[in-house]
Amino acid sequence: MAFPGLQHVAITVSDLKRSTDWYATLFGADPVLDEDEEGGEFHHTVFALDGGLLFGLHTHRGKETGERFDEHRTGLDHVGFAVGSHAELEQWAAKLDELGISHGGVKRAHYGSGVSFRDPDNIALEFFTAPE
Structure with missing residues (x-):
């Protein structure tokens, strides 16, 4: 299964x-x-x-603690959203700019590329694509 x-x-x-x-x-x-x-x-x-x-x-x-998210605590590290290509990743980076959402720019690695950003509670989010 x-x-x-x-x-x-x-x-x-x-x-x-x-x-x-x-x-x-x-x-x-x-x-x-x-x-x-x-x-x-x-x-x-x-x-x-x-x-x-x-x-x-x-x-x-x-009942929430009121604490901001911290990926160094045990639990969630980040949520990754799949994009289909590096070009689409660049488009999402531009869209975040349009929305006024701060991000870390496109980062490349041998396992893929991503754009990291955070929500209002500091929860780490990412747009990610596999290597082309």
Whole structure:
């Protein structure tokens, strides 16, 4: 049996409205879901991305620590979004510039190239393409 691919990613955010607005601008789309989880433990706002991946923003009813994201803690290091080519990667870098989102520019490595940036909670994000 083959191991399944990713179906969704969910991140906890400190300010759901701020993050929803930020990600809607980044994704160029509105959320497809915005509701309380039926058990009342959390509220989630979910975006449907190309390829079938769902990207969720969670708030845990004020139980969040309020700390900014730090990839040096055990847990998530970053979320990488696949792009098809180096040219598309350059286009995304330009799009981040248009949106006023700070990034580290295109970085090349033998295993691929990426553009790293951060969301309002400092969560590390990346556009990435395999070597051509």
